[in-house]
Amino acid sequence: MPEPTIEVELPDGSRKVLAAGSTGADLAAAIGRRLAKDAVVVEVEGELVDLSRPLPDGAKVRVVVAGSDEGRQVLRHSTAHVLAQAVCALFPGARYAIGPPIADGFYYDFELPGGARFHDEDLPRIEQAMRAIVAEDQPFERAEHSVADGLEIFAAQPFKREIIEGVGALGAGDVDPELAAEAGPVVTTYRNSGSFVDLCRGPHVASTSRLGHFTLTRVAGAYWRGDEHRPQLQRIYGTAWESEEALAAHLHRLAEAERRDHRKLGAELDLFSFPDEIGSGLAVFHPKGGLVRRVMEEYSRTRHEQAGYDFVSTPHITKSQLFETSGHLDWFAEGMFPPMELDGGERYYLKPMNCPFHILIYRSRQRSYRELPMRLFEFGTVYRYEKSGVVHGLTRVRGLTQDDAHIFCARTEMREELASLLDFVLDLLGAFGLEDFYLELSTRPAGKAVGSDEEWEEATEALRSVAVAKSLDLVLDDGGGAFYGPKISVQVRDAIGRTWQMSTIQLDFQLPQRFGLEYVGADNARHRPIMIHRALFGSIERFFGVLVEHYAGAFPTWLAPVQARVLPVRDDHDASAQVLLAQLRDAGLRADCEGASEPLGARIRRGKLEKVPYLLVVGDDDVASGTVGVNVRGSDAPERGVEVAHLVARIAADAASRAVTPPIAGVDEAARA
RNA sequence: GCCCGGGUAGCUCAGUGGUAGAGCAGCGCACUCGUAAUGCGCAGGUCAGGGGUUCAAAUCCCCUCUCGGGCUCCA
Numbered sequence: 091m092p093e094p095t096i097e098v099e100l101p102d103g104s105r106k107v108l109a110a111g112s113t114g115a116d117l118a119a120a121i122g123r124r125l126a127k128d129a130v131v132v133e134v135e136g137e138l139v140d141l142s143r144p145l146p147d148g149a150k151v152r153v154v155v156a157g158s159d160e161g162r163q164v165l166r167h168s169t170a171h172v173l174a175q176a177v178c179a180l181f182p183g184a185r186y187a188i189g190p191p192i193a194d195g196f197y198y199d200f201e202l203p204g205g206a207r208f209h210d211e212d213l214p215r216i217e218q219a220m221r222a223i224v225a226e227d228q229p230f231e232r233a234e235h236s237v238a239d240g241l242e243i244f245a246a247q248p249f250k251r252e253i254i255e256g257v258g259a260l261g262a263g264d265v266d267p268e269l270a271a272e273a274g275p276v277v278t279t280y281r282n283s284g285s286f287v288d289l290c291r292g293p294h295v296a297s298t299s300r301l302g303h304f305t306l307t308r309v310a311g312a313y314w315r316g317d318e319h320r321p322q323l324q325r326i327y328g329t330a331w332e333s334e335e336a337l338a339a340h341l342h343r344l345a346e347a348e349r350r351d352h353r354k355l356g357a358e359l360d361l362f363s364f365p366d367e368i369g370s371g372l373a374v375f376h377p378k379g380g381l382v383r384r385v386m387e388e389y390s391r392t393r394h395e396q397a398g399y400d401f402v403s404t405p406h407i408t409k410s411q412l413f414e415t416s417g418h419l420d421w422f423a424e425g426m427f428p429p430m431e432l433d434g435g436e437r438y439y440l441k442p443m444n445c446p447f448h449i450l451i452y453r454s455r456q457r458s459y460r461e462l463p464m465r466l467f468e469f470g471t472v473y474r475y476e477k478s479g480v481v482h483g484l485t486r487v488r489g490l491t492q493d494d495a496h497i498f499c500a501r502t503e504m505r506e507e508l509a510s511l512l513d514f515v516l517d518l519l520g521a522f523g524l525e526d527f528y529l530e531l532s533t534r535p536a537g538k539a540v541g542s543d544e545e546w547e548e549a550t551e552a553l554r555s556v557a558v559a560k561s562l563d564l565v566l567d568d569g570g571g572a573f574y575g576p577k578i579s580v581q582v583r584d585a586i587g588r589t590w591q592m593s594t595i596q597l598d599f600q601l602p603q604r605f606g607l608e609y610v611g612a613d614n615a616r617h618r619p620i621m622i623h624r625a626l627f628g629s630i631e632r633f634f635g636v637l638v639e640h641y642a643g644a645f646p647t648w649l650a651p652v653q654a655r656v657l658p659v660r661d662d663h664d665a666s667a668q669v670l671l672a673q674l675r676d677a678g679l680r681a682d683c684e685g686a687s688e689p690l691g692a693r694i695r696r697g698k699l700e701k702v703p704y705l706l707v708v709g710d711d712d713v714a715s716g717t718v719g720v721n722v723r724g725s726d727a728p729e730r731g732v733e734v735a736h737l738v739a740r741i742a743a744d745a746a747s748r749a750v751t752p753p754i755a756g757v758d759e760a761a762r763a
Numbered sequence: 764g765c766c767c768g769g770g771u772a773g774c775u776c777a778g779u780g781g782u783a784g785a786g787c788a789g790c791g792c793a794c795u796c797g798u799a800a801u802g803c804g805c806a807g808g809u810c811a812g813g814g815g816u817u818c819a820a821a822u823c824c825c826c827u828c829u830c831g832g833g834c835u836c837c838a
Binding site: 197207208209210307308309310311312313316317318322323324325327353357358364366369370425472474476477478479480481482485486487490492579591592593594625627628629631632633657659660661662663686687688689690691692693694695696697698699705707708709710711712719721727728730 | 764765766767768773774794795796797798799800801811828829830831832833834835836837838
């Protein structure tokens, strides 16, 4: 009589016959040795389960390997368990809360007895304890329990009990789905030693020896369930990967991000600073940073002018009434600086937004449909009272300048306006070398929202169809829009793959209503315009910071504060150097000259560190033959004997082209990438 | 705002109760040089600010400001 068997279906449609009771591990082994080694969990009918669980007959299965996104999540989750086990061993009485995998790693939240805190010095010994657990090859043993048993097991773990109680209340409808998901419909636990058991839905790797390519990175405070009114826990972050190479690559990426940090480069390249005397989150731009900023603004102005915008200017402070009418004082007050009170009791606020001012310009007289769409643009400097803990370099500040515009249009014009606007946005970002985008569309929130169904539907659909037409990835943030209108935001991937939210396009059905905006239509009746808020850079400060990081401080020639620097080899080449300098400047280029008070090598070095696109050397040969030695940024060898007029034209062409990197003679773009 | 860790010369940092230091940058002098650091010298600090403990505080304690890493939020 044959042994009983089961049959499973693999992702390629093929079928595999296995002995009854075979597990995911058995399946992987049956397919191949390499797969058996790489397997961490198995997907059964769309659900990830432990390798040790028997496979059901007839199931669709897929072996998940360590190097996949899902595999890494499992590794990280399991590593988090080991972290909790190590902490519980080293800090008796520690309570453990949750420890999920996150992008690139994991964390685990703890409450230490007596309100004790982790310190950086604790990380190495915790890591050592984790490595000991890994070396012991402890199996992760899954078990299922009733809610009552779960509460019993975790009698001394209030956070676990709270999660279990959430599971017990499933069906009551008011359970945080994330917490419920942590445990599943029944209470499952994973035990990997006599002393350590954790509440967890799983799955996990088979045993701790599967782990090991991890490191703990930092300690931080975090609120239980992210709620600042609940206890603050101690969080330990770590990163974990499938191999030493992957871990090393990740650590290298972190180092690269640090090298590009705009705060560091901002000081090194003398671009901007944050003087303590002024206050947190308030930047000053130095001459070189100010220059880059001015070029950005000038380019933006030109483009807005071409796109049919009108330029306006509005004050930085206003009486409180304006923000009462707009509603900002109702829902944005804590994001605003406190008011200045005048003798008469009148209160003035610094503006956190420009919209109400632009609205007043619209409303300054009766408007005709012939004037629409009216596009009012301003580099508007606004002030927002960010909480002290959140300010961060130029990306999160308290004083910022938006490239802000408000478009007032008829509903019939809305679709076309949005379409051209998205084109404009992507084209402008592209001009700054940001080419890799995806879009996020935030739609109508459930419950009350301002504006008619038709307006919402039409606007959302317009945004969606325009995005689809651009064949960009569109991430739906369903119900994530504000109550006053749908929104599309442009997420940009930078040179090292990080994403930043830059531009936003926001429909607003509310403010036209609150301010009673109207226009007279062709039908001689009054109509309410629709309002679009939009910022392309978002904030100039943030955009500037992102550009610094994107280019690692090496701005394209058209943006570079110093585009070319002339270096005479000796003092007696100075006259020729000055002639060259004048020619460069006559060509509209930003150039300077550094005389021979230091050796040429030192001046070359400084120019390279300052990331000047063109370093031009003038020596005996050049004086004699009207040439120059050219060092193009990014090239490892200088070009000698380049004819001056040709060189000037070449740099001017590079600047005018707004190319991302200066062209190097004899090297095409593809070869440099 | 809350938690953890910082703040010493322009920058990067050493100095843990007993006379404030180094490298780089700056300034001066010399060097006049062909592609990533020329040499010598000088100057530079209320050790973030304030209060306290002590014979004595950069160092120990308290408060404030500020920076970094997080939580939360967002442009």
